[in-house]
Amino acid sequence: MTKVSPSTIKAVRESGAVPTAEFLLQVENVRKEFAGNVALDNVSFRLRRGTVHALMGENGAGKSTLMKIIAGIYTPDAGDFYLNNVPIKLRSPLDALDNGIAMIHQELNLMNHMTIAENIWIRREPRNRFGLVDHQELRAGTHRLFKELGIDLDPDERVGQLSVASRQMVEIAKAVSYQSDVLIMDEPTSALTEREVEHLFRIIRTLREQGKGIIYITHKMNELFEIADEVSIFRDGRHIATKASRELTRDEVIRMMVGREISQMFPKVESKIGEVVLSVRNLGLKGVFEDVSFDLHAGEILGIAGLVGAGRSNIAETIFGVTPATSGSIAIGGKEIKITSPSIAMENGMAFLTEDRKESGCFLLLDIQQNMQLAALHGGYVKHGFVQQKRLSEECEEMKTTLRVKTPSMGEKILNLSGGNQQKVLIGRWLLTKPKVLILDEPTRGIDVGAKAEIHRMISTLASTGVAVIMISSELPEILGMSDRIVTIRQGRLAGILDRADADQVKIMELAAQ
Known part of the structure; x- marks a missing residue:
């Protein structure tokens, strides 16, 4: 591999010129473990410039873990990374942003007490001649960005007052505002209407035409075939295959993802x-x-x-x-x-599984056992004023097995689980209340x-x-x-x-x- 110095590629990025390397991003032999659980097992991945590359796989397959490593959130145990053929080290999310890599998370990471404009330009606020934040320019910059993306929101509105869908659009705008070469989208349409999805796809196609590389994590088959140029399939922390989307069928994708046939998606009894x-x-x-x-x-x-x-x-x-x-x-x-x-x-x-598992469902610093048994007082597990802990623990373990929660143990912090496995734990919590x-x-x-x-x-x-x-x-x-x-x-x-x-x-x- 021909290597270019980091200073050269930085100068190229800042000049606006288009690099000639075939692959915008290359990841080689990445390995990552969490408490003895192998999340990624020598995974390699390549992103071509000017393409949308979809990642598919069951929850816990390793997709989000790999993306969080690329975004500087996790540190890999092993592996090499190249951006435009330049070897890079990503020690933090700020490192990733400085290298032109931005990520839109499945679980939104905005500051609810701050305005939309403040969230988008955090750490990059325009300053006046006194060194203070120029709020007028802050709003103006947000208006310009929203006009470019076709987003109809008030920059002065507080994020905590927005719907999940509106917060998702703010996350997308924030990532685009960095003018990054690599844009990672983790389930970006999970809370969007069909019209909003069409809007997002227009934005993605524009970015693709500009030569950006889009990594798109999704579970939705229709999105895969509508927006993706290439598809990589992951299963159990391993890379299974990478193919052009036009070469795949829905059934082939499912077979590679789960290692088995799924004959009926809606088994209504x-x-x-x-x-x-x-x-x-x-x-x-x-x-x-x-x-x-x-x-x-x-x-x-x-x-x-x-x-x-x-x-x-x-x-x-x-x-x-x-x-x-x-x-x-x-x-x-x-x-x-x-x-x-x-x-x-x-x-x-009554029992209620909320829409937003991060904001109103999971207690991220507690373990799976603690999260699953939180509603137990209403499930018949209290006798003579004491919680029947042994019985409750056994039934939590049974629920984990029934729901196929992927975790090394019930003592694992729920924070370390994939989004889908967190959702399974919450469903188990409410089912235990009978x-x-x-x-x-x-x-x-x-x-x-x-x-x-x-x-x-x-x-x-x-x-x-x-x-x-x-x-x-x-x-x-x-x-x-x-x-x-x-x-x-x-x-x-x-x-x-x-x-x-x-x-x-x-x-x-x-x-x-x-």
């Missing part, structure tokens, strides 16, 4: 629909949604569809008491209950195809035992494949309810977007 378990009447939260009514039966999976921002998650949070209703009523088993807190909801047999009503908000967000099928099978099995399930999802195939009935929300109001036999994507979108 027809279960007996029983009596009404939950009755919602004219429910409202002032300024957010209003006049929402529906019944949920034992053994039923009730899907809730709608565009991002329509109020789906707000309705779920209100039913569970996270944000108490300002109007309407909720009845459980025919008895009206004033649900003003999650503890009251849990006492009445709920009568289970509310799932985006239960398979960021989860690979193999794990999705397992989660779907578990949801269907739970319903067949009489558990009443509310499932919110932005993926219409998931809603259509799993639901007995589908409630569609539009701009904070109930747009319609469809039976499974009558529902299709067109009808749902007509209701959601009228």
Whole structure:
């Protein structure tokens, strides 16, 4: 390999000239272990300039670990890195940014108490002649960036007040603002609507035309074939294959990812629909949604569809008491209950898996055992005022096995797990409470195809035992494949309810977007 000095490549980057090296980024024989668990086993990877290179693999396959090493977040145990044929060392995220590598994380890393503009230009704030932050130029620079990317947000709005989708667009804008040669996107569309995904793809195509290299981690097959030029498949910390996307089929990708066939993505079991378990009447939260009514039966999976921002998650949070209703009523088993807190909801047999596992689900500094057993007081594990720890530990271990959580032990910090495995731990937490009503908000967000099928099978099995399930999802195939009935929300109001036999994507979108 012909090597160029780091000072030369830095000068080339700053001049704006296009380097001639075939590969923008090369990673050779990278190895990484966490507490004895091999996350990457001598993995090599190459990114061509002016291409979108997709990474596919089950959760825990090593994709995000490799990208975090490239982004300077993790330090590899072994391996070599070359940028435009120049050997580089990445000791921190700042090193990566200085070398033209930026990463958009699956779990958003913005400062909620700061404004959008402050988040985007942190460490690079424009200064006035007194050395103070020039807030006018800070806003102006953000406006210019948003105009270039077609993003309609107020630079002065605080990030903590934004929806997950809007925060995702801020992360994308922040990464683009560095004008990096290598842009890593980890599940960037997990919280975006179809229109926002189209917007993101326009941005990606523009960057590709500029000669940038895009590394795109996704679990969504349709995105893979729409946006990627090349695809690398990972399994169990190993690189399985790299091929042009046009040479692959959906079934071939799945076979290489999971090492087995997945014959049915939505294993819906027809279960007996029983009596009404939950009755919602004219429910409202002032300024957010209003006049929402529906019944949920034992053994039923009730899907809730709608565009991002329509109020789906707000309705779920209100039913569970996270944000108490300002109007309407909720009845459980025919008895009206004033649900003003999650503890009251849990006492009445409800469980709620939130949309954002990092912000409101995982306790990242605790281990898997501690995270999974947090709701145990409502699962029958307390006798005479004492927690039955042995029984609880055994059932947590069984849940880990059932959900195929990839971890060396239950004592591993949940922070060290992949996003999908963190999601499995949270699902296990709520299943241990043995709920009568289970509310799932985006239960398979960021989860690979193999794990999705397992989660779907578990949801269907739970319903067949009489558990009443509310499932919110932005993926219409998931809603259509799993639901007995589908409630569609539009701009904070109930747009319609469809039976499974009558529902299709067109009808749902007509209701959601009228």
